Amino acid sequence: MALQIVTIPCLADNYAYLAHDPATGATAVVDVPDAAPVLAALRARGWTLSDVLLTHHHADHVQGLEGLLAQAPARVIGAAADAHRLPPLDLAVADGDTLRIGHEIGHVLAVPGHTLGHVAYHFPDSGAVFTADSLMALGCGRVFEGTMEQMHASLARLAALPPDTLVFSGHEYTAANARFAATIDPDNPRLAARIREVEQTRAENRPTVPTTLGEELATNPFLRAHDGAIRARLGMADAPEAEVFAEIRRRKDRF
Numbered sequence: 001m002a003l004q005i006v007t008i009p010c011l012a013d014n015y016a017y018l019a020h021d022p023a024t025g026a027t028a029v030v031d032v033p034d035a036a037p038v039l040a041a042l043r044a045r046g047w048t049l050s051d052v053l054l055t056h057h058h059a060d061h062v063q064g065l066e067g068l069l070a071q072a073p074a075r076v077i078g079a080a081a082d083a084h085r086l087p088p089l090d091l092a093v094a095d096g097d098t099l100r101i102g103h104e105i106g107h108v109l110a111v112p113g114h115t116l117g118h119v120a121y122h123f124p125d126s127g128a129v130f131t132a133d134s135l136m137a138l139g140c141g142r143v144f145e146g147t148m149e150q151m152h153a154s155l156a157r158l159a160a161l162p163p164d165t166l167v168f169s170g171h172e173y174t175a176a177n178a179r180f181a182a183t184i185d186p187d188n189p190r191l192a193a194r195i196r197e198v199e200q201t202r203a204e205n206r207p208t209v210p211t212t213l214g215e216e217l218a219t220n221p222f223l224r225a226h227d228g229a230i231r232a233r234l235g236m237a238d239a240p241e242a243e244v245f246a247e248i249r250r251r252k253d254r255f
């Protein structure tokens with residue numbers, strides 16, 4: 001039985017997610033930008049928190065943890081590499097590790113770039129991956145700590161997951177990402193269609209997440225550094241893929 005996943009808007013534009021295993025009642029939250037909306041979502045469904053999955057140490061992903069644990073004690077899981085700057089962890093994980101939420105098995109993927117210790121959590125049986133500030137809908141996180149090569153390699157690993165995988169990212173940045181994507185890949189009809197969809201969704205104040213990996217592969221410029229039209233437009237027809245990615249990322253930083 002697949003995880004039931006609930007999207008919880010937090011702060012101005014963050015997302016936390018509940019992942020509930022109906023077979024056992026186990027319930028994880030992925031990132032805790034703010035305790036109150038997570039507690040409200042748990043109460044509304046009568047679910048008891050069992051686990052907290054942290055993707056990275058930035059305040060907008062962990063600052064609600066203490067308040068949450070005070071009312072809903074749970075096992076806290078995060079990257080061993082960043083244990084020194086994450087809240088206290090009950091389980092420190094690294095690339096390739098697996099963990100269980102009830103009967104569901106999650107795989108830890110190290111996806112450095114935005115931060116050095118950033119991890120994603122992939123649940124293959126549910127077809128879901130929690131990517132926070134690595135792969136985002138029509139975008140990717142800013143490269144603060146790692147190198148462009150690291151971020152490119154991290155996105156390539158995520159891109160290799162099954163295309164029907166649902167991608168749960170950490171922020172509602174999709175409308176701004178769409179405006180930028182249009183400047184990089186203006187002749188892509190699927191991108192044009194998606195931009196109209198994103199505008200409609202946001203006009204109705206609904207989340208644009210999750211998205212599917214297949215949709216990202218077709219429309220997210222940060223996964224399309226191999227694309228001939230994009231390369232031609234950037235004047236980088238023969239450049240290595242990581243360099244094309246880096247150029248797109250730099251342009252987004254200035255956008």
Ligand code: ZN
Pocket residue numbers: 056058114133
């Ligand atoms: Zn971040």
Ligand code: FE
Pocket residue numbers: 058060061133170171
């Ligand atoms: Fe963030």
